[in-house]
Amino acid sequence: MKSPPFPFCxxxxxxxxxxxxxxxxxxxxxxxKDTHVRINVDWTSHFxxxxxxMTVRLYPADGSAPIxxxxxxxxxxxxxxxAGTYYLLVFNQTEDEFGSMTFSGMQQYTEAxxxxxxxxxxxxxxxxxxxxxxxxxxxxxxAVDTITITDDMVEEGISFERYKKGMTTNHYYEGTTTYTFxxxxxxxxxKLNVTVHVKGIGNMRSVAGYIxxxxxxxxxxxxxxxNTACVLPLDTWKGAYEDKAxxxxxxxxxxxxxxxxxxxxxxxxxxxxxxxxxxxFTLVDGSTRTYSYDVARYIxxxxxxxxxxxxxxxxxxxxxxxxxxxxxxxxPDLPDVTPDKQGDGFDAEVHPWEDGGTxxxxx
Numbered sequence: 001m002k003s004p005p006f007p008f009c010x011x012x013x014x015x016x017x018x019x020x021x022x023x024x025x026x027x028x029x030x031x032x033k034d035t036h037v038r039i040n041v042d043w044t045s046h047f048x049x050x051x052x053x054m055t056v057r058l059y060p061a062d063g064s065a066p067i068x069x070x071x072x073x074x075x076x077x078x079x080x081x082x083a084g085t086y087y088l089l090v091f092n093q094t095e096d097e098f099g100s101m102t103f104s105g106m107q108q109y110t111e112a113x114x115x116x117x118x119x120x121x122x123x124x125x126x127x128x129x130x131x132x133x134x135x136x137x138x139x140x141x142x143a144v145d146t147i148t149i150t151d152d153m154v155e156e157g158i159s160f161e162r163y164k165k166g167m168t169t170n171h172y173y174e175g176t177t178t179y180t181f182x183x184x185x186x187x188x189x190x191k192l193n194v195t196v197h198v199k200g201i202g203n204m205r206s207v208a209g210y211i212x213x214x215x216x217x218x219x220x221x222x223x224x225x226x227n228t229a230c231v232l233p234l235d236t237w238k239g240a241y242e243d244k245a246x247x248x249x250x251x252x253x254x255x256x257x258x259x260x261x262x263x264x265x266x267x268x269x270x271x272x273x274x275x276x277x278x279x280x281f282t283l284v285d286g287s288t289r290t291y292s293y294d295v296a297r298y299i300x301x302x303x304x305x306x307x308x309x310x311x312x313x314x315x316x317x318x319x320x321x322x323x324x325x326x327x328x329x330x331x332p333d334l335p336d337v338t339p340d341k342q343g344d345g346f347d348a349e350v351h352p353w354e355d356g357g358t359x360x361x362x363x
Contacts, residue, residue, distance in 0.1 A: 034080025
């Protein structure tokens with residue numbers, strides 16, 4: 001006995017089912033990307049200038065290798081981060097672009113430090129024989145922060161993408177969540193301003209000098225100065241009469257510096273001999289005079305309470321002033337001498353000073 005034939009509508013349904021089963025929908029995959037992080041850097045508010053490049057380092061808190069990026073786009077950088085905590089370190093330029101300092105411990109966040117480099121081009125004379133000079137530091141700005149990426153933040157970065165042969169997860173997709181961190185770079189160098197009152201200033205032809213006991217570096221993550229010291233040359237001086245009839249005046253100079261060593265901003269922590277300034281005068285007859293002073297307790301940060309340790313990163317870059325005059329010291333007293341064939345030196349060169357001007361004093 002024959003089976004009853006399928007109804008026509010049943011045949012059509014089965015045919016459609018077969019055809020539908022043969023249609024393949026495009027394959028979609030879950031692409032798990034690193035969380036998209038944007039790090040913006042403000043250089044102008046405190047550092048004062050936009051550098052030509054910057055280094056951005058992220059140190060994973062788990063102790064794994066730091067993530068390092070160098071870019072000429074100093075306004076900000078995009079990075080991808082997995083879940084975890086990172087210690088951020090940003091500074092201008094790269095380690096190799098500073099001629100006045102070297103870097104150490106850069107693989108560890110808490111050990112990263114900038115160190116003053118020796119002033120290889122600065123020679124010595126008889127009066128400063130054996131003095132080991134260090135270079136006055138170039139401007140360096142640093143920003144630090146702690147960035148934490150949670151699992152939820154990573155999940156918000158998951159996207160569904162149509163599979164393409166050879167696709168990778170090493171790229172960003174439009175529309176993903178971006179987490180922005182705004183950083184401010186602070187200057188890590190300061191300036192020492194030196195003023196010395198001089199008797200018999202009209203007998204001076206030139207002056208050179210140096211100061212000991214200045215900090216020779218700082219730790220990047222904290223901004224704290226190292227507790228070791230170096231010698232900085234004082235070569236570029238200006239001079240002016242205070243009272244031409246009395247033959248008295250002042251000489252001034254400034255130098256970039258890392259400031260005073262760790263905790264020496266507190267006056268009570270300073271030994272008078274921690275800093276010494278040496279001044280070498282050449283007189284108008286070619287003879288010389290050398291004066292030295294222990295000045296540690298005469299150096300002052302501007303607008304800082306010198307009874308407390310200095311821990312503010314920005315305050316550590318404030319200028320320092322050293323003013324030497326009686327009764328703090330016995331002021332340099334240059335004797336009257338007969339000018340040699342090179343002329344009257346200081347007095348002959350400073351006629352405009354009678355109207356209050358200043359001139360450069362040669363070395």
